[in-house]
Amino acid sequence: MKPHPLPKTVAPLPDELLSGWLSRLAAANYCDDAELLAHIEIDTTHGTSLDFNIDAAAAAKIANAARIDPDVVRSLTFPAMTTREASLTAQIPFQHCLQCSREGLSLKHWRRAWAFDCQVCGTRLVPTLGKASGEQMPEKLINRARNGAARLEYAARLRSSKQLRRAMRAVTFAISLKAFRGDPLHALQGHRLEVRLFCLAAIDAAQSRPLVKAAISSSGIDDYARVALLRAFDKEPRLLAAVDYIARQRAKSIGAMAVESHN
Numbered sequence: 001m002k003p004h005p006l007p008k009t010v011a012p013l014p015d016e017l018l019s020g021w022l023s024r025l026a027a028a029n030y031c032d033d034a035e036l037l038a039h040i041e042i043d044t045t046h047g048t049s050l051d052f053n054i055d056a057a058a059a060a061k062i063a064n065a066a067r068i069d070p071d072v073v074r075s076l077t078f079p080a081m082t083t084r085e086a087s088l089t090a091q092i093p094f095q096h097c098l099q100c101s102r103e104g105l106s107l108k109h110w111r112r113a114w115a116f117d118c119q120v121c122g123t124r125l126v127p128t129l130g131k132a133s134g135e136q137m138p139e140k141l142i143n144r145a146r147n148g149a150a151r152l153e154y155a156a157r158l159r160s161s162k163q164l165r166r167a168m169r170a171v172t173f174a175i176s177l178k179a180f181r182g183d184p185l186h187a188l189q190g191h192r193l194e195v196r197l198f199c200l201a202a203i204d205a206a207q208s209r210p211l212v213k214a215a216i217s218s219s220g221i222d223d224y225a226r227v228a229l230l231r232a233f234d235k236e237p238r239l240l241a242a243v244d245y246i247a248r249q250r251a252k253s254i255g256a257m258a259v260e261s262h263n
């Protein structure tokens, strides 16, 4: 026997994510997400687990309960992605728009590693956890990070391996300088706002003379950063050699300047 349709339904909005819409549907029917899913007889308590993968049976149950087309339900989930695209799309919400969240919205584009400003209202996205609202970040860093985010998006949309590799190399550097002991992808899709901004800003910085930037970063760094440097260039020994060369030349000229100033 099919469960009864819900007393109230809500229309999905453009770019809305299934889990967010289910929450709005639950609220309209005066229950929480888990109660709603139990009523529809879907075997999960978290709507977020359906965002990437929903089977036809579950889509049909939700469609029936909300009195909408199953295709509309499926359109609220992420389509099949390439491995690279998936790696730049967070499985769980890591940032949101305070303005739109207040209206109960949860949008797909917020999950992308490059998402920076809300495409609906233009408000800058902030981490879903942490003390983001009271955190003041320098305007210059924010602007740089916004540019870096745009570059990352461009590279991802273009599916340019070269540009994505360059971007991730910059992120690998950035996290080593920030002493973030984790994966570069987690730094981009994590709750530490200052790390994320720094990484995105590094993507922007790496666009102009990336090797020189890398060389400058490589002088005066600790062992961890040196390992990160090696890791960032491990598939490109020629680039690593070039970075090393520039770093040595820089050290030499700084040394010469120091000697001159002593005389």
Ligand SMILES: [Zn+2]
Residues within 6 Å of the ligand: 097, 098, 099, 100, 101, 118, 119, 120, 121, 122, 123
């Ligand atoms: Zn918004």
